[in-house]
Amino acid sequence: xxxxxxxxxxxxxxxxxxxxxSSNARPGQVGTPAHARRxxxxxxxxxxxxxxxxRRSEDLERITRGVPLTRGLGRSYGDAxxxxxxxxxxxxxxxxxxxxxxxxSGVVRAEAGVPLMKLNRLxxxxxxxxxxxxxxxxxxxxxxxxxxxxxxNHHQAGCFGEHVxxxxxxxxxxxILECSDQAEPELFRATMGGMxxxxxxxxxxxxxxxxxxxxxxxxxxxxENFEAVLSRLExxxxxxxxxxxxxxxxxxxxxxxxxxLMKGRWAEPHEAPRDQPRWRRAPALPLYLPSGLLQxxxxxxxxxxxxxxxxxxxxxxxxxxxxxxxxxDVLRDWNRLYGRRGFTQYQCVLPGPNSHPRHRDFIALLQxxxxxxxxxxxxxxxxxGKGMISFPRPGISYALDIPITGRTxxxxxALNELVIAEGGRVYLAKDAxxxxxxxxxxxxxxxxxxxVRRKWDPGAVLKSAQSVRVLGDAP
Amino acid sequence: MKVVLLGATxxxxxxxxxLMAARGDRLFLLGRDLHDLQRSAADxxxxxxxxPVGTAYCDLLDPKSFVAALDTASEQLGGLETVVVTxxxxxxxxxxxxxxxxxEQLLAADFTNTILFxxxxxxxxxxxxxxxxxxxxxxxxxxxxxxVILYGxxxxxxxxxxxxxxxxxxxxxLQTILVKPGFVHTGMTAELQPPPFAGEPESVARVxxxxxxxxxxxxxxxxxxxxxxxxxxxxxRGVMRRIAF
Numbered sequence: 167x168x169x170x171x172x173x174x175x176x177x178x179x180x181x182x183x184x185x186x187x188s189s190n191a192r193p194g195q196v197g198t199p200a201h202a203r204r205x206x207x208x209x210x211x212x213x214x215x216x217x218x219x220x221r222r223s224e225d226l227e228r229i230t231r232g233v234p235l236t237r238g239l240g241r242s243y244g245d246a247x248x249x250x251x252x253x254x255x256x257x258x259x260x261x262x263x264x265x266x267x268x269x270x271s272g273v274v275r276a277e278a279g280v281p282l283m284k285l286n287r288l289x290x291x292x293x294x295x296x297x298x299x300x301x302x303x304x305x306x307x308x309x310x311x312x313x314x315x316x317x318x319n320h321h322q323a324g325c326f327g328e329h330v331x332x333x334x335x336x337x338x339x340x341x342i343l344e345c346s347d348q349a350e351p352e353l354f355r356a357t358m359g360g361m362x363x364x365x366x367x368x369x370x371x372x373x374x375x376x377x378x379x380x381x382x383x384x385x386x387x388x389x390e391n392f393e394a395v396l397s398r399l400e401x402x403x404x405x406x407x408x409x410x411x412x413x414x415x416x417x418x419x420x421x422x423x424x425x426x427l428m429k430g431r432w433a434e435p436h437e438a439p440r441d442q443p444r445w446r447r448a449p450a451l452p453l454y455l456p457s458g459l460l461q462x463x464x465x466x467x468x469x470x471x472x473x474x475x476x477x478x479x480x481x482x483x484x485x486x487x488x489x490x491x492x493x494x495d496v497l498r499d500w501n502r503l504y505g506r507r508g509f510t511q512y513q514c515v516l517p518g519p520n521s522h523p524r525h526r527d528f529i530a531l532l533q534x535x536x537x538x539x540x541x542x543x544x545x546x547x548x549x550x551g552k553g554m555i556s557f558p559r560p561g562i563s564y565a566l567d568i569p570i571t572g573r574t575x576x577x578x579x580a581l582n583e584l585v586i587a588e589g590g591r592v593y594l595a596k597d598a599x600x601x602x603x604x605x606x607x608x609x610x611x612x613x614x615x616x617x618v619r620r621k622w623d624p625g626a627v628l629k630s631a632q633s634v635r636v637l638g639d640a641p
Numbered sequence: 642m643k644v645v646l647l648g649a650t651x652x653x654x655x656x657x658x659x660l661m662a663a664r665g666d667r668l669f670l671l672g673r674d675l676h677d678l679q680r681s682a683a684d685x686x687x688x689x690x691x692x693p694v695g696t697a698y699c700d701l702l703d704p705k706s707f708v709a710a711l712d713t714a715s716e717q718l719g720g721l722e723t724v725v726v727t728x729x730x731x732x733x734x735x736x737x738x739x740x741x742x743x744x745e746q747l748l749a750a751d752f753t754n755t756i757l758f759x760x761x762x763x764x765x766x767x768x769x770x771x772x773x774x775x776x777x778x779x780x781x782x783x784x785x786x787x788x789v790i791l792y793g794x795x796x797x798x799x800x801x802x803x804x805x806x807x808x809x810x811x812x813x814x815l816q817t818i819l820v821k822p823g824f825v826h827t828g829m830t831a832e833l834q835p836p837p838f839a840g841e842p843e844s845v846a847r848v849x850x851x852x853x854x855x856x857x858x859x860x861x862x863x864x865x866x867x868x869x870x871x872x873x874x875x876x877x878r879g880v881m882r883r884i885a886f
Binding site (some may be wrong): 202203222223225260264266267 | 650651652655680681683684687688827828831832833834
C-alpha cells in the first residue's frame with residue numbers, strides 16, 4: 167500500500183471546478199494519483215506546440231517507467247523535450263534532491279531535476295560553481311547532460327559532460343544502471359548530448375569548480391567590424407576563461423558584424439566586494455506580445471543602441487555573476503516577446519580557422535535571407551568533447567533568434583546547406599527545423615551513436631518529437 | 642531548534658525542511674520509506690543541516706509505529722522542541738465515493754491517525770515544558786464543498802482538534818501552528834489544472850517557518866486563501882448546492 171510521507175496537502179476543489187481533475191486517476195492507488203495531465207507542450211521557442219501527457223512527481227524512477235522521454239524545464243528551444251505523437255513524457259523538476267557533496271573534491275551527486283539556479287545559489291557562498299554553464303540558469307542537471315551544454319568557457323573547460331563522473335540511467339528495457347568511464351562507458355558517452363534518447367537520466371554526479379569569490383571581473387570592448395570580432399575573440403580566449411561576443415548582423419556596409427566582446431574571470435578576493443551577491447527574483451513578462459511586433463527596423467535600432475551605449479572605450483569592473491552568465495534571465499518568460507507564433511534559435515558551428523572567408527559568406531547569406539536579427543551571439547568553441555554526438559567542435563559558433571514565419575523552414579534549409587558544405591553542424595537543443603537528410607549530412611558521427619543507441623534500445627522505445635523529425639524514428 | 646518532521650521527503654515538507662536546514666536547525670525525519678528518508682536526509686545535510694539528520698520509520702496508516710518513532714527521534718535529538726506534520730493523503734471525491742477501502746484509509750490517515758500522532762507528540766512536548774506542534778491541514782476544511790467532501794471533512798476535524806489544543810494548552814507552553822494551504826504546486830497536484838493564486842512550496846515554506854518562529858496559531862498560505870475561504874464560508878446553502886466548486 168503506497169501511502170505516506172506525502173507532504174502535500176492540496177486543495178483540489180478549484181481544479182475540479184475547472185474541469186481538470188484527471189481522468190487518468192487510477193482508483194485504489196492512495197497517495198499516488200496518476201500524476202499526469204494532458205497539456206499543451208512547447209520548448210522555449212514556443213514552436214512547435216504539441217499535446218502530451220505530462221507525468222510529474224518527486225519519484226522520477228516511478229514516472230519514467232514505460233515512458234519514451236523525460237523533460238526538464240523545457241528550455242531547449244525546439245522539439246527536443248516534446249513527446250512524439252501524443253505520448254506521455256516524464257517531467258523531472260520535482261526530483262530535485264542533492265544526494266551527496268564532498269567539500270574536499272567538489273564532487274556533487276544529485277537527482278536529475280535539480281535546477282542550475284538552485285545549485286548555483288546554494289554553492290556560491292561556499293566558493294564552488296558549476297564547471298560549465300549555459301546561458302540560462304533555468305535548466306536541470308539532467309537537461310545539461312542530455313544537451314551536453316557548453317558555455318562561455320568552452321574554449322577552456324569543454325562541455326558539461328567532461329566534468330560528469332557518473333550517471334544513473336533508466337534504459338529502454340526498464341533496467342536502472344550506473345554508467346561512467348568504467349561502467350558502460352559507451353552508453354555514458356552516448357548519453358552526453360544524446361538528447362535523452364539513450365535512457366532517462368535519473369542522477370548526475372559531477373565535479374564542481376573552486377572559485378576564489380562569487381564575483382566576476384569583466385572587461386568588455388567594442389569592436390568595429392566582423393573580421394576584428396573574430397580575431398579579437400580568438401585572442402581573448404588565450405587569456406580569459408570566459409569569452410563571448412555579441413555581434414550586429416543588421417548593420418550595413420563595413421559596419422556589418424561589429425560587436426561587443428565580453429571577457430570575464432572570477433574576481434580575486436582583493437578585487438571583489440566583501441558581501442555575497444544578492445539574489446534577485448526576476449520579473450516576468452506577463453503576456454505574449456503580438457507576433458510580428460518585432461520589426462527589422464526595431465531590431466536595427468536596438469542593435470545600434472546596444473552598440474552605441476557601450477561607448478568606444480574598454481570597460482572593466484566587477485559584475486554580479488548572474489548578470490554575467492545569465493543576462494537574459496533578468497526577464498523571465500522573455501520568449502513571449504516573439505508572440506504566440508514563437509521563434510526558433512538557429513545555432514551552428516563552422517570549423518576554423520577563424521580567418522576563413524566562409525564566416526563572411528554565412529553572414530551574407532543571413533542578410534540575403536532577411537534572417538539576421540538582433541542578439542547574434544558568437545563564441546569560439548574548443549575541442550570536441552566526450553559526448554559521441556555533442557554539438558561543439560573547434561570553430562566559431564553562431565546563435566541567432568529567428569521569428570517563426572512562413573519562410574522559416576526555407577531560411578533554415580539554406581543555412582543548413584551552407585553549414586553542410588563547410589563541414590559544420592547544428593545544435594539539437596535549439597533546433598526545430600533541420601531536415602533529416604541535412605542532419606545526416608552534417609553528422610558523420612551519427613552512425614556510431616545510433617549503433618550504441620539501438621544496442622540499448624533495440625525496440626526503439628525512447629523517442630521525442632525531435633527524434634522523429636531529425637532521426638527518422640517511427641512516430 | 643530541534644525539529645521532528647513527518648512527511649518532509651516531498652512537496653511543502655521538503656521545502657520547509659530545507660529552510661530549516663539552511664539556518665542550521667537539527668532535524669529528524671519520519672516516514673514510511675527508509676531509503677527515501679535517507680536520500681532526503683542527505684539533501685538536507687547538503688543544504689546545511691548539522692550532522693546527523695536522523696531518520697526513523699513512521700507510517701500514518703500504522704499508528705503502532707508512532708511511539709517508537711517519536712521515542713527514537715527524541716532520544717537522538719536529546720528532547721523535542723518542534724514537531725511538524727506535513728504528511729497526508731489526497732484522493733478525488735469520486736474515487737472515494739466508489740472505493741470504501743480507499744475512503745477508510747484516507748479518513749484514518751488525515752483525521753484519526755494524524756490526531757493520534759499529534760497526541761503522542763503533544764504529550765512529549767508538554768512533558769518537556771512545551772514546544773511547537775505545526776500541522777498541515779487544508780483550506781478544504783473551511784467549508785463543505787462538492788469536490789472535497791470526504792477529504793474536507795477529515796481536514797475540518799483536524800483543524801478543529803488543533804484549534805482545541807491551542808485553546809487548552811497554549812498557557813502551558815504548547816504552541817500549535819495550524820497551516821491551511823490553498824492550491825500549491827507539488828507532485829500531488831501535478832495532474833490538476835492550477836487555479837489562480839496557486840502557490841509554490843518554497844514560498845509556502847517561508848510563510849510557515851515564520852509562523853512557527855512566532856508561534857502563530859493559524860496560517861493561510863498563499864495568504865489570499867484566507868479571504869477566498871471567508872467569502873465561501875458565507876455563501877448561502879442554495880448557492881453551494883448549485884455550484885461545482
